[in-house]
């Protein structure tokens with residue numbers, strides 16, 4: 390019997406969205422700290438949302454090339470279980486952040502073609518988890534959360550990377566089961582695929598996504 394797939398719902402910004410993710414059985418909830426994002430939340434808002442999350446569900450802060458001062462503020466304000474680094478942080482920066490904050494770090498890595506997989510081994514030795522996401526299109530405003538999938542065949546037979554990893558990018562209730570089947574992913578992450586409009590989470594879509602991913 391394979392392990393049950395663990396789901397992360399990212400970009401939550403309201404009590405209703407958090408309740409929907411928790412109620413559906415998500416194992417991770419993500420808060421986005423990136424001012425240009427329609428999912429951006431202030432640290433004080435995230436702290437209130439985090440208080441709604443029962444023990445056992447990991448509260449993840451998504452940041453993009455955040456400074457030490459920005460991370461210090463986040464970690465001091467929000468009760469977090471993990472930092473997700475979604476910018477161009479180097480392996481050395483990942484190591485620094487991990488040491489400074491004492492929290493597990495998940496590094497997001499963009500994939501569009503086979504050559505993009507080479508970076509994964511470099512980060513696997515420094516990050517606690519990896520988020521394998523679609524590479525954002527050239528000139529995109531957002532480095533993630535664009536609802537774009539990559540060619541999942543690139544990940545066939547990759548289920549034995551040395552670190553836990555999540556599949557992300559363009560997943561939705563209709564395609565997540567196939568994505569899991571093709572990649573062997575044991576964890577999946579979604580944001581725009583469970584929204585009714587950019588930044589607006591849809592509780593029914595969240596429930597449908599978790600059900601499809603864990604079926």
Ligand SMILES: O=C(O)c1ccccc1NCC(=O)[C@H](O)[C@H](O)COP(=O)(O)O
Nearest residue numbers: 399426533534536557558559579580581
């Ligand atoms: O969601 C955002 O607005 C965002 C902004 C800046 C960096 C990353 C961002 N999102 C990443 C995610 O929410 C997910 O981790 C992942 O990339 C999946 O996104 P999606 O394709 O929308 O499901």
